[in-house]
Amino acid sequence: MVFPTVQFAVFFPIVLALSWALMSRQQIWKPFILAASYVFYSAASPTFCLLLAGVTLGNQAAAKLVHRTEDERRRRLIVGIAVALDLATLGVFKYYGFFAEETNALLDKAGLGLPLPLAAIALPVGISFIVFQAISYTVDVHRRLLPPAKTIDVALYLSFFPHLVAGPIVRAREFLPQLQGPRNPRQVAVGAGVALIVIGLVKKVAIADFLAREIVDPVFGVPQAYAAPDVLLASYAYAVQIFCDFSGYTDIAIGLALLMGFVFPQNFDRPYRALSFREFWRRWHMTLSRFLRDFLYIPLGGNRHGKLKQARNLMITMVLGGLWHGAAWGFVLWGFVHGAALVIENLFRGRISPPAWLKWVLTFHVVVLAWIPFRAPDLNLAGSFLGRLVEPGPATLWTVPVVAVVVLVIGLQLLPARPMDVLRVRFERLHPAALGASMAAVIVLVAATVSSQGVPPFIYFQF
Amino acid sequence: MTTTERDPFILDRPTGRRLRARDAVICVFVAAVLLVLLEGRSIRSSGDKMEPGVERTVVRAVGAPAGWLADQLPLADAVHSATAWLSPDAKLTGGAGSFQTPPAGVDAAASRAGGAAPITEEAFDAAALGEQPTRLAKLGTLLVTGDSLAQPLDVELARRLAGNGVRTIRDAHLGTGISKTDLVDWGQLSALQVRQRRPDAVVMFLGANEGFPLPAPGGRQLQCCGPAWAAQYATRARRMMETYRRRGAARVYWLTLPLPRDAARQQIARAVNAAILVAAQPFRAQVRVLDMTNLFTPGGRYRAAMPISGRNTIVRRPDGIHLNDAGARMAADAVIARLRGDFDSLR
Numbered sequence: 001m002v003f004p005t006v007q008f009a010v011f012f013p014i015v016l017a018l019s020w021a022l023m024s025r026q027q028i029w030k031p032f033i034l035a036a037s038y039v040f041y042s043a044a045s046p047t048f049c050l051l052l053a054g055v056t057l058g059n060q061a062a063a064k065l066v067h068r069t070e071d072e073r074r075r076r077l078i079v080g081i082a083v084a085l086d087l088a089t090l091g092v093f094k095y096y097g098f099f100a101e102e103t104n105a106l107l108d109k110a111g112l113g114l115p116l117p118l119a120a121i122a123l124p125v126g127i128s129f130i131v132f133q134a135i136s137y138t139v140d141v142h143r144r145l146l147p148p149a150k151t152i153d154v155a156l157y158l159s160f161f162p163h164l165v166a167g168p169i170v171r172a173r174e175f176l177p178q179l180q181g182p183r184n185p186r187q188v189a190v191g192a193g194v195a196l197i198v199i200g201l202v203k204k205v206a207i208a209d210f211l212a213r214e215i216v217d218p219v220f221g222v223p224q225a226y227a228a229p230d231v232l233l234a235s236y237a238y239a240v241q242i243f244c245d246f247s248g249y250t251d252i253a254i255g256l257a258l259l260m261g262f263v264f265p266q267n268f269d270r271p272y273r274a275l276s277f278r279e280f281w282r283r284w285h286m287t288l289s290r291f292l293r294d295f296l297y298i299p300l301g302g303n304r305h306g307k308l309k310q311a312r313n314l315m316i317t318m319v320l321g322g323l324w325h326g327a328a329w330g331f332v333l334w335g336f337v338h339g340a341a342l343v344i345e346n347l348f349r350g351r352i353s354p355p356a357w358l359k360w361v362l363t364f365h366v367v368v369l370a371w372i373p374f375r376a377p378d379l380n381l382a383g384s385f386l387g388r389l390v391e392p393g394p395a396t397l398w399t400v401p402v403v404a405v406v407v408l409v410i411g412l413q414l415l416p417a418r419p420m421d422v423l424r425v426r427f428e429r430l431h432p433a434a435l436g437a438s439m440a441a442v443i444v445l446v447a448a449t450v451s452s453q454g455v456p457p458f459i460y461f462q463f
Numbered sequence: 464m465t466t467t468e469r470d471p472f473i474l475d476r477p478t479g480r481r482l483r484a485r486d487a488v489i490c491v492f493v494a495a496v497l498l499v500l501l502e503g504r505s506i507r508s509s510g511d512k513m514e515p516g517v518e519r520t521v522v523r524a525v526g527a528p529a530g531w532l533a534d535q536l537p538l539a540d541a542v543h544s545a546t547a548w549l550s551p552d553a554k555l556t557g558g559a560g561s562f563q564t565p566p567a568g569v570d571a572a573a574s575r576a577g578g579a580a581p582i583t584e585e586a587f588d589a590a591a592l593g594e595q596p597t598r599l600a601k602l603g604t605l606l607v608t609g610d611s612l613a614q615p616l617d618v619e620l621a622r623r624l625a626g627n628g629v630r631t632i633r634d635a636h637l638g639t640g641i642s643k644t645d646l647v648d649w650g651q652l653s654a655l656q657v658r659q660r661r662p663d664a665v666v667m668f669l670g671a672n673e674g675f676p677l678p679a680p681g682g683r684q685l686q687c688c689g690p691a692w693a694a695q696y697a698t699r700a701r702r703m704m705e706t707y708r709r710r711g712a713a714r715v716y717w718l719t720l721p722l723p724r725d726a727a728r729q730q731i732a733r734a735v736n737a738a739i740l741v742a743a744q745p746f747r748a749q750v751r752v753l754d755m756t757n758l759f760t761p762g763g764r765y766r767a768a769m770p771i772s773g774r775n776t777i778v779r780r781p782d783g784i785h786l787n788d789a790g791a792r793m794a795a796d797a798v799i800a801r802l803r804g805d806f807d808s809l810r
Contacts, residue, residue: 006509007518010525013488013495020484043518097777108774123781185484194490213551221618221633224625259487377618377788432486436493443494444501448546 001043003252004205004446011040012256015161019260023182030152030179033160040161041125048124051089056155058085059134063141063148079142083135090131093123098327126165128324132291133158137172139295146173153179162256166249168267169287175262183261191428194435196255198442203248205446207405211241213451215397220375223385227393231385237402238375239368240409243271246285265290270413272367275359277341280367292321310346315339330373330382337370360414501542503533512638512646562641562650562699585711588747590804597748599663599714602627602806606662606707608634609669612720615788616668619795624802627809632660640672641699642687653703664806665707666798668718668755671784674731688734696735700742708749714805715750716798717743721759721790724783729765732756751801755794759786 001008015036022029042049062082069075091099124130137154140146149157149172157175219226219234226234247268254264267287274280281289300313315336322335354362376382412420430438499506507530510523533539589596605624607617613635621631634656639647649669656662676684677695685692700717707715719739720732736756743750759778760766768777771789778790786794803809 001518006506006522006526007513009495009498009506010522013491016491017488020488023484101776104774183484187481188484188487190482190487190490191480193487210551218633222621222625222631224622225631259491261484377615381622429480432482432490433493436490437497439490440494440497440501443498444542445546445549447502447505448549449551451551 001040003249003256004201007043009443011036016259020185023185023261026182029182030156034152034156037156037159037161037164041159041164044125044165051124051127052130052159053155055086055089055130055134056158057151058082059138059158060148060151060154063138063154066138066142067148075142079138082138086131086135086138090127093127095323095327129163129165129167129169130158132169132288133172135295136169136291137176140172146176149176149179160257160262162253162260162262163264166246166253167285167287168250168253168264169291170264171287171291174265178262185261188261189258189428190432191430191435193255193258194439195424195427196251196258198439200248200251200253200255201442201446203244203251205248206449207409208241208245208248209451210449211237211244211402211405214399214402216241216375219397220377220381220385223376223381223388226388226396227391228389229393229395230397231388231391233395233398233402233406235368235372235385235389236406236410238371239272240406242371242375243268244409270417272364272410272413273360274363274367275356276363277338277345277366280363281338281342288321288324292317296320307346311343314342314346318342325374329379330376333379333382334370334374337366337373341366499529499532500536500538501533502539503529503531504539506530507533508645512643561648562644562702583745585748586745588751591747596805598804599806601808602629602663602802604660604662605629605631605664605666605802606634606656606660607631607666607668608636608656609667609718610635610639610671611637612668612671612718612785613666614785614791616666616786616791616794616798619788619791620666620798623795623799624809629809632662638672639669640675641669641696641703642673642675642677642692650699650702650706653706657706657709661709662707662713664714664716664802666716666718667703667707668794670720670732670735673735674728688730693734693738693741697738697742700739701745704742704746704750708746711749713749714802715746716753716801717750718753718755718794718798721755721779721786722763722765724765724767724779728784751805753794753797753801755797758793758797759790 001011015033019029019033019036022032038049038052041052059082062078066075066078066082069078137146137149137157141148148154153176154172156179157170157172160175163170215230215234215237219230220238223231250267254266257264265287267285269283269286271280271284274283297313297317300316301309302313303310316339318339319332319335322331322333322338325331325334372385373379373382376385427435427438503526506522507526510519510526513519513522602624605620607613607620613633614637617631617633617635621633624631636647636652639649641649644650656665673696674687676686677692677699679685679691679695685695704715704717707713717739719736722729722732739752743752756763759769765783767779767783768775770776771778771793776789778786778793780787799809
C-alpha cells in the first residue's frame with residue numbers, strides 16, 4: 001500500500017482510531033497493530049508477509065540465543081550466522097539476478113559453459129529496510145545495548161507500517177523502548193504530525209512527480225534526443241526530485257507515527273546546503289549513514305589506524321552503501337564517487353580552507369554529478385547523458401514552472417531554517433479541526449495535479 | 464538507555480504543543496469527512512478501477528456511499544472546476560470520440576448498409592502477396608503508446624531511433640485498457656493523440672489490464688473471454704486502428720501479447736490476441752500485427768528466460784506479465800525491422 005492512495009486514506013483513519021481506542025490495553029493493541037501492519041504489507045503481495053515473519057522469527061531466535069550464551073566466541077558465531085542469513089536473504093532477492101548474469105557473462109568470455117540458473121525473482125517491497133532493522137536488533141542485543149524483547153515487540157518493530165517499506169531505518173533501541181508501555185494519549189504531537197504529512201505530500205506529489213514527468217524521465221530515458229541546456233536542467237531537477245520523493249516519504253512516515261504516538265528519527269536535514277561531503281552525509285538519509293557508520297565503517301576500523309586504512313574503510317563503506325540501493329553498476333559508481341570525495345576531503349582537511357561559497361558549489365555539483373549514474377538506466381546511458389552536457393542546442397524543456405520549482409527547492413535549503421520553522425510552529429498551533437481541514441485542502445489540491453497514470457511509487461520502494 | 468543519549472543529532476523530538484489522542488482522531492476524521500464530500504466520486508471510481516480483491520471490496524464499500532454523498536452536493540463539482548487547471552491530463556473519459564459514442568467509418572457504413580462491409584485492397588498487406596508495399600518517405604514522428612506493457616519498449620525505441628532524426632513520443636497510460644473506460648477511454652485518447660501529434664507511425668502495446676465486461680447492444684454486459692466479448696473488443700480495437708492509420712497516411716504496429724505466467728490471465732491474453740488479428744483485417748495495408756506471442760512464448764508456454772546471442776537471458780519481469788529491458792530490446796528489434804520495411808528514411 002502506498003501512502004498517497006485512496007486505499008491508505010481508507011486504511012489509516014480506521015487504524016488510528018482503533019489504535020488509540022485500544023492503546024490502554026496493550027495485550028490487544030499489539031496484536032491489532034501487528035495485524036494492521038501485515039495487512040498494509042500484504043497489499044504488495046501476501047507471500048512477502050511470510051518472508052517478513054521469517055526474518056522476524058529468525059532474528060528473534062538468534063537474539064535470545066546470543067543473550068543466553070556467555071562464551072564470547074559462541075556469541076560471535078551466533079550473531080555472525082544471523083547476520084549472514086539476513087544478508088543472504090537480501091542477496092537472493094536483490095542481487096541474485098545481477099550476480100548470475102554477470103557471472104554467466106564472465107564464464108561465457110572464458111569459454112566455460114557452466115551458466116548459473118537464471119530466475120526472475122520478485123523483489124519484496126522494503127526488504128533492504130527490513131533486513132537492516134533486523135540486523136540492528138540482533139547486533140545491538142549481541143553488543144549488550146539491548147536485552148531481547150518479546151517476540152511480538154520485535155515483530156511490531158520490524159513491521160510497524162509507517163516505516164515498513166522505505167524507512168527511516170529506525171534502530172531497535174529507539175523503537176522498542178516506545179513499546180514498553182502505552183503511548184501517552186495526552187502528549188500527542190498532532191500539529192507536528194499533520195504538518196509533516198502535508199509537507200510530505202506536497203514534496204512527493206506536487207514536486208517530485210511533476211519534475212519526473214516534465215523533465216527527468218524524458219531526458220534520462222533518451223539523453224541522445226536532448227542538448228546541453230535540457231540535460232543540465234534535468235540533472236538539477238533529478239537532485240530535487242529524489243530529495244523531494246524520499247524526504248517526502250519520510251516526512252509522511254514520521255508524521256503518521258507521531259499521530260499514533262511514536263517518534264521516529266529524523267532522516268533529512270536540508271542536505272543540499274552541505275559545505276562538505278561529511279556534512280552531506282549528516283544531512284542526507286541520516287538513518288542509513290548512521291547504520292553504515294555503526295555496523296560497517298567502525299567495525300572495519302573507522303579512523304583508528306591511520307589515514308590509509310581510513311581511506312580504505314571509507315571506500316568500502318560507501319561502495320557497499322551504493323550497492324545497498326540495488327544491483328547495478330550505476331549504484332556502485334555513485335558510492336565510489338561519494339567515497340572518493342570523502343577520502344579527498346579527509347586528505348585536505350585543515351590544509352586548505354576555501355571560502356564557504358566555493359565549498360558549497362563544489363559539494364553540491366559533485367553530488368548532482370554523482371546522481372547521474374545513480375538515475376541513468378545503465379552506465380552507457382550515463383556516459384551518453386554526460387556527453388550531452390557539452391552538446392550545444394536549444395532548451396526545449398525549460399518552462400517557468402520547472403525552473404521555478406528547481407530553484408525554489410534548492411534555494412529554500414540555503415535559507416536559514418528559522419523563518420520556515422516559525423511558519424511551521426504557527427501551523428502546528430491550529431485547532432485540531434482546522435488542522436484536519438488544512439490537510440484535506442492540501443490533499444484536494446495535490447490530487448488535482450496527479451496525472452491519469454496515478455501516483456508513481458516512491459523511488460526508494462525499489463531499494 | 465535511550466537513543467537520545469547516544470545520537471542526539473538524529474532523534475528530532477517533535478516541536479509544537481502536545482494535544483490529546485482524541486484531537487489526533489478528530490483531526491484525521493475532519494480531513495476524511497471533507498475528502499468524502501469533495502472527492503467522494505474519486506474514491507468510488509478508484510475502487511471501480513482496482514483489480515478484484517479485498518482491497519477493492521473495501522474501497523468500493525467506502526466509495527459507494529461517499530460517491531453518493533458527493534453526488535447529492537454541489538461541492539465536488541465546484542472544487543473540480545476550481546482545480547481543473549492543475550491537472551496535467553486532458554479529460555479522457557466520455558465525450559466526443561469515446562467508445563460510448565457511435566463509431567464512424569467502416570463499421571458504421573456496414574451497419575447502415577445492413578450487411579457485410581465491402582472488402583477493399585487495404586485489407587491486404589502487399590508484402591504478403593509478394594508485391595512491393597507502398598513505402599513512406601520519412602518517419603518524422605513515432606508515437607509509442609499503450610499501457611504499462613509499452614514501457615520500457617518506448618524508451619528503447621526512442622533511444623535507437625534518436626540517431627535517425629525520429630521524434631519519439633512516449634505516451635503510456637498505466638492501468639488502462641480497451642475493456643475499461645473509466646480511467647482512460649482509448650477511443651477518445653487515440654483521436655486526441657492523432658489530432659495533437661499527427662504521428663507517422665504508431666506502436667501500440669496494450670492489454671495487461673483487460674478482461675473487464677464489455678457493453679453489448681441492448682445494454683447487456685459481455686463477460687470475458689468468449690467470442691462475443693472478443694468481437695466487442697475487436698470492434699473497439701479496429702476503431703483505434705482506423706484512427707491511428709490516418710486514412711493510409713500513417714503506419715500502425717500493434718503488438719500481440721506475450722502470454723503471461725498466470726493461467727487466468729493467459730485466457731484473457733488469448734482472447735485479446737485473437738481480437739487484434741480480426742480487428743486489423745480491413746487495414747492490413749497499413750496495420751502490422753507483430754507477433755509477440757510466438758516470439759516470447761513459443762508453443763503457448765510461458766518462459767521467463769530465453770537465449771539471446773547464445774546466452775540464456777531473462778526477458779520477463781518477475782510479475783510474469785511485462786517485458787524487462789532485455790525483452791523490450793527484442794520487441795524493439797521486431798518493431799524496427801518492420802519500420803525499416805515501411806519508411807525510406809530508416810533504410
